[in-house]
Amino acid sequence: QQQVKQSPQSLIVQKGGISIINCAYENTAFDYFPWYQQFPGKGPALLIAIRPDVSEKKEGRFTISFNKSAKQFSLHIMDSQPGDSATYFCAASISQAGTALIFGKGTTLSVSS
Amino acid sequence: NAGVTQTPKFRVLKTGQSMTLLCAQDMNHEYMYWYRQDPGMGLRLIHYSVGEGTTAKGEVPDGYNVSRLKKQNFLLGLESAAPSQTSVYFCASSLIVRGEQFFGPGTRLTVL
Numbered sequence: 001q002q003q004v005k006q007s008p009q010s011l012i013v014q015k016g017g018i019s020i021i022n023c024a025y026e027n028t029a030f031d032y033f034p035w036y037q038q039f040p041g042k043g044p045a046l047l048i049a050i051r052p053d054v055s056e057k058k059e060g061r062f063t064i065s066f067n068k069s070a071k072q073f074s075l076h077i078m079d080s081q082p083g084d085s086a087t088y089f090c091a092a093s094i095s096q097a098g099t100a101l102i103f104g105k106g107t108t109l110s111v112s113s
Numbered sequence: 114n115a116g117v118t119q120t121p122k123f124r125v126l127k128t129g130q131s132m133t134l135l136c137a138q139d140m141n142h143e144y145m146y147w148y149r150q151d152p153g154m155g156l157r158l159i160h161y162s163v164g165e166g167t168t169a170k171g172e173v174p175d176g177y178n179v180s181r182l183k184k185q186n187f188l189l190g191l192e193s194a195a196p197s198q199t200s201v202y203f204c205a206s207s208l209i210v211r212g213e214q215f216f217g218p219g220t221r222l223t224v225l
Binding site: 006009031032034036041042043044045046049089093095100101102103104105106 | 171
């Protein structure tokens with residue numbers, strides 16, 4: 001019940017296309033859903049995050065869509081660029097002291113030019 | 114600000130040896146975390162701390178110990194290294210539990 005399932009494991013998208021990564025969870029107590037971006041040889045960095053009281057959040061070319069009833073959330077990257085090539089992790093956590101993030105297994109995105 | 118730093122960056126151990134990984138943050142964050150990253154497994158939480166002097170077990174704590182004697186430092190120890198502990202280790206910190214986690218650059222550990 002603590003798992004966050006992420007798909008696909010890898011994704012190849014043409015430059016200018018839309019990249020879509022999906023995550024699903026079981027624990028309805030989760031109330032914070034961030035996405036992290038990791039470039040090779042670097043630590044992950046927060047990309048965008050959403051709370052369950054909104055269905056969508058957009059920051060530039062990156063959008064999180066959240067479906068509370070389906071217990072799913074997804075990351076959309078519009079106009080994908082070669083510089084977006086990285087590994088993306090979804091995560092979830094519960095707002096209580098001492099509860100850490102549960103990460104998905106990651107999606108490796110390659111944007112071809 | 115340096116953010117989150119990790120020492121060392123690379124290390125090779127023989128089975129049975131011990132070592133300590135050091136994580137330091139200069140952001141006055143209360144929460145600190147140790148993760149391991151293995152191919153296809155994502156980031157798995159080893160131990161975490163909600164404040165100075167406190168630690169708690171994560172998803173994969175066996176074979177590791179931690180200490181948080183000072184707020185800015187979080188140490189990860191391997192008492193008797195095993196090949197299964199070959200991994201990339203990341204430290205992270207956050208101001209609040211539901212806040213952004215800032216990650217260090219990682220330590221690549223190989224156990225022969």
